[in-house]
Amino acid sequence: MSYFFIENIMDHYKNPRNMKEIKDANSVFGDSNPTCGDTVKIFLKVNEGKIDDIGFQGHGCALSMASSSLLTEMAKGSELQEALKITENDLMKELGITELGPNRIKCIALPVKTLKMAIIQYLSKANHAGGGT
Amino acid sequence: MSYFFIENIMDHYKNPRNMKEIKDANSVFGDSNPTCGDTVKIFLKVNEGKIDDIGFQGHGCALSMASSSLLTEMAKGSELQEALKITENDLMKELGITELGPNRIKCIALPVKTLKMAIIQYLSKANHAGGGT
Amino acid sequence: MIEDLNSIRSDFPIFEFNPKLVYMDSAATSQRPKKVIDKVAEVYTQYNSNVHRGIYSMAEKVTEEYEDARKEIAAFLGTSAEELIFTKNTTESLNLVAYMLLPKLKNGVITITELEHHSNILPWRKVASLANAEIKTVAVDQEGKINEADFEKKISGTSVFSFAHVSNVAGTTLNAKKMIRTAKAEGAITVVDGAQAAPHIKLNLHDMGADFYALSGHKMLGPTGIGILYGNKKLLEDLEPPFSGGEMVKEVHAEGQEWNDVPWKFEPGTPNFAGAIGFGEAVKYLEKIGMGDIELYEKKLGRALVEELTKIDGLEYIGPMENRASLLSFKLRGYHPHDIAAFLDTRSIAVRSGFHCAQPLHEKFGFFDGSARASLYFYNNMEEIESLARALKELVKL
């Protein structure tokens, strides 16, 4: 079934969750899919190894926006180590997509990759600062 | 029918006519087909615009040798202008070949081209010398 | 006249396999008629062997078919056979000519236009960097047409002028003959990217006067992996082959070699002979339909495309309103081009989304997310354009 007829996707696309800038984020990471112009930026507010708050801003097709929105929902409140484990497949399952062609996987991969980088950036900063908040 | 079974060809190949060097030739021209290693050299003895004697030396496949031999027979005694007109097709007709693939035409084309060049060389020399024997 | 479209469509097996398919991505690659598909299978089944030099019967047969295809295509393009080099696609043709011209480009000027496909930008950037040459880009106006004043200015002093005959995004058709005349008066060597022209326009390359012309078989009913670089014979004879290998030499010795005659000196290695023979068959098919008729019919399609689609609220497109090729690159306010294509796919309509390998052109027109592109061929019809418009209206309401 095309994602156009999956309510969950269209709902996330039209009413994105956590689409916000977080001013006092302790990690911000943005990336883009140059071949299609999609961009995603993720804001993390981490506290004692847990994602207290998360926001995203971005621009792209319904798939990439819906998966960014869903991803923030899934990540919010979870341990960093757990959030790091979220894969494209998990997102697809949650969104209700059974299969996705090779040319569209990257629309979902972008937010996943961006979240990962935001977390890694946070961890390495924390490390540098002498080991954890 | 393959040329192997055309008696005329095999006869010319096994008993080449005019296969000789002409010491007092007034034009000698040699050429080769580098892709297959065939070589032909033609000796002309021209008198008052007619080919009094002709010889060839060479080395190559049955087709190229038979057509060189036949060509010397056809050219011997003829006017230069007539000899210039002999084509691959004429040779094929005389040899009894009805068709020849694109990769073999060049075996027949080599002696034809070489005779032409020998005649042209003679004519331009004659011209240079102030016009005719 | 193209009227009996049903009979034409039934020549294309894909529409039998998928009767609902509305295929509007022919600018990326065309569909292929049964005759072409069967011809390729015929080569493999009846006389498959390597072309050139082989002297057994099958090798003679395949060589003849291969060189006959070259003659067929030469007649179709208004050139002579020995001026046609078989390549794998337009992109290889353009890289080949760029490297061929490299020795002439030292500190020179290469001029292209803003309409170019990446395949007519990047090879020139490469040789420009090797030859320390400069690249100038002729601007287009808001309708995607050549800015004449800018052309006059930039063409002066140009060593090589290379341009798209028809733009794959804007649908603009350039006045090739006139521009070539101007460029040649300036002493430039002219190269034409004909990937989007050759499938749709009756060509006569000798009359046009281009020094080089590149095209792809797969965009004009032929098999994949076969393209053409036409080159003026005199130039081909003078230029050195940048790529080399088997079949393109007369002699190779421990020291030195002698190139084969043109065009073979530019065709190293075993060619895609089944592809070339299939392409010859494609050209025969096009001749039978008639390029003049195809041109007329596609003008109608192009006009209808603009008329129907501009009725849709929030739709913007790139390129001229009139006299356009039968393709339209557009965006729709509130919808990403990917979503447009994905939605149309649910209606069995195949259009492409993205930058169509012409990102600078999209950026120029502010299409930063790319566009959706419907590109038609003579096997499309008016009803399909209506289906497309209907589906887009549905999307807007979703």
Added chain:
Amino acid sequence: MIEDLNSIRSDFPIFEFNPKLVYMDSAATSQRPKKVIDKVAEVYTQYNSNVHRGIYSMAEKVTEEYEDARKEIAAFLGTSAEELIFTKNTTESLNLVAYMLLPKLKNGVITITELEHHSNILPWRKVASLANAEIKTVAVDQEGKINEADFEKKISGTSVFSFAHVSNVAGTTLNAKKMIRTAKAEGAITVVDGAQAAPHIKLNLHDMGADFYALSGHKMLGPTGIGILYGNKKLLEDLEPPFSGGEMVKEVHAEGQEWNDVPWKFEPGTPNFAGAIGFGEAVKYLEKIGMGDIELYEKKLGRALVEELTKIDGLEYIGPMENRASLLSFKLRGYHPHDIAAFLDTRSIAVRSGFHCAQPLHEKFGFFDGSARASLYFYNNMEEIESLARALKELVKL
């Protein structure tokens, strides 16, 4: 074990079309099984559309098939998929790698061997002239085997060492792994021309250690117009693409561009996707028969070829007596190679005559008229070798 040859032969439609055909020119191009011919037609008939970027269903399907073919071939060769670049043939692969390495060749040394095909000589001469590099040629002995001492001497200080894994004239198989190890110890980049090895030998390129490996699909049951350049991933990532165009970039702007990931950055333009998918099918077919079995069976054929043909008075051949590929290049006293091939053709036996794109090698062995070459594949059999021998004896008596 290959025993049920009849069933194998019936997989190849050409033998049904021409039941008397004794095809002994597989080193030039192989025959193709029905599965491969049908697969190409399937692409054109069921999901023909351009690969990459298209997001409608057919485009997704063809992209998947195309990339699956790459994975299939990678598994077959013992590499990973992102190290395989699709080209049109071995010759293009070798030109591509030569131009890729050009920046590393300045004043360097390129070493090849006396066994090389023109396609592994001329591209190196070209880049050598551009980079002011020197070419050294490792000698072979009277049996067409590498002169070890000369190899040890010439390999020292070499920047690039490129050699034929199996010679298409002498039938010698080189100890690739060992020579690569020696060359790498000298700091050389290693390139292997695998055109005659890949169809016949079970390969594991990672184990072999070659930096680059070139091969042609059409010599191993695949369609024409498709080849492979394997490249070590690290090197592919570091090297610049010499040829460019659509599909091999992530971004192109008015100034500058960013290449795509490997291997796509080396695949500009629309690939021969039907050819690649057909090649994937060919490799599946070879896997099913089993490369190990093919190797064993062909050893027998190669041995029989020498045994039967050397019984003929006045026959001389190039290459080793033992351990040879299943091909034999020979001459017959008193008969020009063309006449041999033309006569065999009257007996429906297809062999090639000429220099087989390896003229320096022929000259070395005093074969100034070239040779006739019978080259076999696993669909040939012992009876055919006997027919060949019988026909040659007939010729001698003629």
